[in-house]
Amino acid sequence: MxxxxxxxxxxxxxxxxxxxxxxxxxxxxxxxxxxxxxxxxxxxxxxxxxxxxxxxxxxxxxxxxxxxxxxxxxxxxxxxxxxxxxxxxxxxxxxxxxxxxxxxxxxxxxxxxxxxxxxxxxxxxxxxxxxxxxxxxxxxxxxxxxxxxxxxxxxxxxxxxxxxxxxxxxxxxxxxxATVNFLKDESGPWLDIGHHQNKPLALAETLSGRLPLLYTSVGPGEAVAMRWKAQINENAKAHVFVGLMPEMNHNEIMGWEQNQGNIDILKMMAPVMIRFENDHERVRLRMALTRRIIERIEVGVHEIEARGSNLLDQMLYLILFGDLVSFYMAILHGVNPTEIGNINALKKGLQSSQS
Structure with missing residues (x-):
């Protein structure tokens, strides 16, 4: 690949x-x-x-x-x-x-x-x-x-x-x-497909052909995860699901209990944890414990931590990272990242219903 x-x-x-x-x-x-x-x-x-x-x-x-x-x-x-x-x-x-x-x-x-x-x-x-x-x-x-x-x-x-x-x-x-310059400095290697530090490309290769699950905290993490989801949906033409901490520990975590009905599905999943340095200390602990539970059934968990000196920089760092993940996934899937055929077909149907 x-x-x-x-x-x-x-x-x-x-x-x-x-x-x-x-x-x-x-x-x-x-x-x-x-x-x-x-x-x-x-x-x-x-x-x-x-x-x-x-x-x-x-x-x-x-x-x-x-x-x-x-x-x-x-x-x-x-x-x-x-x-x-x-x-x-x-x-x-x-x-x-x-x-x-x-x-x-x-x-x-x-x-x-x-x-x-x-x-x-x-x-x-x-x-x-x-x-x-x-x-x-x-x-x-x-x-x-x-x-x-x-x-x-x-x-x-x-x-x-x-x-x-x-x-x-x-x-x-x-x-x-300063934010503009920070983003340009950080994203330099991400824009070079031959660079050994192109982390979005590496993650895209891991996620391609699998079902990404984004786990993060409520607040800034939720905004970032929803952007990742929408970009992978539209650019890579792929499904993505988002689980929010701590709420997912009260329900979704049970989906990682392996049984004869879900073993094949679990092996297709690719959990990604999106973290901020200011996440609540109990949320950070919950992420660590959740990762341990998932890894018990030999499913790899990927983590990305925000970088930047302030919240705006950190959110935009993660958003630009995720945008590039979605683009590289599109190329790996063999699709045009710009085209949105299903959305256009739906809009056409809505318009024809008014005529």
């Missing part, structure tokens, strides 16, 4: 590899997009935040929610559905995120937000969402067009980091630049 430059050139017709590698620069550019606009958020006037988005347009909301943590003294809800939570209304800031601008769930949420009197802003490359924001004279942050939504994460994340920077001490342009 291995990857060659020829394999990448033949399969990656839409340059997903380059788009993934752009993540650090996208963050910088997204920050500048927001820097050129008036501050649209008066944090003294809002009591809750709802981030409405789907798929690749939603993950920036997960990251910001976890990054802000206790700095945000109000609920921050990532909304992945047609409607809005019951608390949304006057005093709620609705952030509508749709890269295409035409995501039907997000547009539906905006319509409901208008009825309920939510304050709202839009993050998009155009489409109906951009047009509605212009008509309603709402703050609009326009992202560069031409990307699959999942490959434009850095742009939307950079915008959000800028918008929420007043709440975070020591988060300014110099700190963003």
């Amino acid at each position: 291995g990857i060659t430059t020829e394999m990448m050139e033949n399969l990656d017709k839409s340059y997903m590899f380059q788009k993934i590698a752009e993540l650090p620069d996208q963050i910088r550019e997204g920050w500048q997009i927001a820097a050129g606009a008036d501050r649209p958020i008066d944090f003294d006037r809002i009591h809750s935040i709802v981030f409405a988005g789907m798929g690749g347009s939603a993950i920036a909301g997960d990251i910001i929610r976890e990054f802000l943590g206790h700095a945000l003294r109000m609920p921050f809800y990532v909304n992945r559905e047609y409607g809005l939570p019951g608390f949304a209304g006057s005093g709620t800031l609705l952030i509508a995120s749709s890269y295409s601008g035409n995501t039907e769930e997000t547009l539906s949420a905006v319509g409901e937000g208008l009825q309920r009197g939510c304050d709202w802003i839009a993050v998009t490359s155009g489409g109906q969402l951009g047009e509605t924001a212009r008509q309603k004279e709402r703050p609009l942050f326009v992202l560069p067009p031409g990307y699959p939504p999942r490959a434009a994460l850095g742009y939307s994340l950079g915008v959000l980091l800028n918008l929420f920077s007043p709440l975070v001490p020591d988060l300014g342009e110099s700190e963003i630049e």
Whole structure:
């Protein structure tokens, strides 16, 4: 098993590899997009935040929610559905995120937000969402067009980091630049398929043809794991499952008890533990004990620990790592990482039902 430059050139017709590698620069550019606009958020006037988005347009909301943590003294809800939570209304800031601008769930949420009197802003490359924001004279942050939504994460994340920077001490342009440089330094070997320290490629080779299970802690780990899952789903066309500590120790751990009904399935699984240095000490112990239980039935467990001097760096380190794992898995699976045939077929069916 291995990857060659020829394999990448033949399969990656839409340059997903380059788009993934752009993540650090996208963050910088997204920050500048927001820097050129008036501050649209008066944090003294809002009591809750709802981030409405789907798929690749939603993950920036997960990251910001976890990054802000206790700095945000109000609920921050990532909304992945047609409607809005019951608390949304006057005093709620609705952030509508749709890269295409035409995501039907997000547009539906905006319509409901208008009825309920939510304050709202839009993050998009155009489409109906951009047009509605212009008509309603709402703050609009326009992202560069031409990307699959999942490959434009850095742009939307950079915008959000800028918008929420007043709440975070020591988060300014110099700190963003430091994060960009850190990611570029760390990812250098990951972008070279011949480098002996290409850890994403090594993990992709292990996961290819198997069923990955991502185990991590709630909070930042959950946001990272959901990004890994979505990227492997869309890029590598493969299933992935996520288990969260400590909850999975109260149920899912029993699935690792070998019996005549699951022995073949267990041998196909590839557990990966995603760790942060600030994981609760009891969670770290639970991970160690869980690994011991899994290894008793001779299933290998892989671990990756976040690197970086702060939480933002650590989350983005893991996200860029996982994005590349998904890309290399796609090449090993012999598929174009950009194409999303089933998603497009589903959308076509939804559209035909309205005609």
